[in-house]
Amino acid sequence: MDEIQAPPGAILLISVWWEPAPSGLRARVVRTLDAREPGGEILLLAGRQEVMAVVEEWLNSWEQSHR
Secondary structure, three states, rough: OOOOOOOOOOEEEEEEEOOOOOOOOEEEEEEEEOEEEEOEEEEEOHHHHHHHHHHHHHHHHHHHHHH
C-alpha cells in the first residue's frame, strides 16, 4: 500500500524591532518554501514596505508551488 504524503509545510518567521531615526522599523525574516529541507533564507530588512514586499513574494511563490 502506498503511503499518502502530507503536503510540505512552509516557514515564514518575522522578527521586528524599532531603531532610532533614521532607521525606524527593522526586521529579520527567515523563510523557506519547504520545511523538510534544512536551512532557509535569512533576510535583514529596513522599513515596512520591504517587509510587506518579502511577505507577498513568499506567499505568491508558495501558492504557485501548490497549483
